[in-house]
Amino acid sequence: MLLTTLRSILLLLRAALVVGMATICSLVVFKLPAAQAQISPTQVGSAVTGTILISTEDFFARGTHKVLLRDYQGAVVDLNQAIQINPNDAKAYVNHGLVLSLLGDYQKAIADFDQALRLNAEDGVAYYNRGFIRAELEDYAGALADFNQALQINSEDADTCHCRGMVRYGLGDQQGAIADFRLAANLYLKQGKTSAYQGLLKQISKLTERPALPLL
Numbered sequence: 001m002l003l004t005t006l007r008s009i010l011l012l013l014r015a016a017l018v019v020g021m022a023t024i025c026s027l028v029v030f031k032l033p034a035a036q037a038q039i040s041p042t043q044v045g046s047a048v049t050g051t052i053l054i055s056t057e058d059f060f061a062r063g064t065h066k067v068l069l070r071d072y073q074g075a076v077v078d079l080n081q082a083i084q085i086n087p088n089d090a091k092a093y094v095n096h097g098l099v100l101s102l103l104g105d106y107q108k109a110i111a112d113f114d115q116a117l118r119l120n121a122e123d124g125v126a127y128y129n130r131g132f133i134r135a136e137l138e139d140y141a142g143a144l145a146d147f148n149q150a151l152q153i154n155s156e157d158a159d160t161c162h163c164r165g166m167v168r169y170g171l172g173d174q175q176g177a178i179a180d181f182r183l184a185a186n187l188y189l190k191q192g193k194t195s196a197y198q199g200l201l202k203q204i205s206k207l208t209e210r211p212a213l214p215l216l
Contacts, residue, residue, distance in 0.1 A: 056086035064095055075099045090119040094126050106133050124153035128160055135167055143167050158187035162200070178207050 063078030079096040082089060097112030113130035116123055131146030147164035150157060165180030185200035 056082045056089055056092065059085065060089065060092050060095070063092075063099075067095060067099055072099050072103050076103075088119055090116040090123055090126070093119070094123065094129065097126075098129055101129070101133050101136075106137055109133055122153055124150040124157065124160075127153070128157070128163070131160075131163065131167075135163075135170075140167050140171050144171070156187060158184045158191060158193070158196070161187060162196075174207060178204055181207070 059078045059082035063075045063082060066072070066075035066078060076096065076099050079092055079099065082092040083096060086092070093112045093116035097109040097116065100106075100112060101109035110130055110133055113126045113133070116126040117130075120126070127146045127150035131143045131150065134140075134146060135143035144164065144167050147160050147167065150160045151164065154160070161180045161184035165177045165184060168174075168180060169177035181200050181204050185197050185204070188194075188196040188200065
């Protein structure tokens with residue numbers, strides 16, 4: 001088969017943060033909220049040294065740090081604390097849902113993403129991650145709807161285009177899949193992700209049974 005099943009691809013996420021499709025040669029990842037990139041050295045230091053934490057930002061920072069270290073149980077504890085202190089923190093729900101999904105608790109993960117979106121309807125990361133989980137649960141129509149919403153919020157997100165293309169292929173929409181793969185490849189190229197770009201060109205070539213021209 002040109003593509004392994006979407007379900008088998010997504011199952012790999014339970015063991016790692018990054019999943020690859022060998023036939024596409026690019027990476028598809030769960031996403032953390034952009035705020036995680038803004039964690040200060042002091043906050044990360046608290047995660048490492050055990051400094052007493054008192055704010056939702058502290059627990060969010062340490063919980064996110066533990067996600068990156070793949071200490072998922074520890075991350076759940078800290079993110080629970082962040083949510084208890086501030087139940088209106090959408091990004092904490094997104095990260096909490098991400099950890100639960102990596103632990104295989106998909107329904108509770110979806111509930112977290114639902115709550116994040118109630119708090120912030122423009123959270124493209126929540127749509128993206130919920131789309132991943134819905135695809136894992138074989139709710140491909142729901143996954144497609146979530147990826148569509150994520151792209152309405154950020155039309156330059158190559159990973160979302162890539163994922164939507166996989167879902168469309170799984171639904172039998174080959175032309176839609178090719179269109180998304182072309183768009184994703186072009187975005188990967190613009191972002192300097194050469195290997196992902198080249199991998200998708202090869203996949204497009206296989207799907208169309210003719211060489212794929214560079215998307216310049």
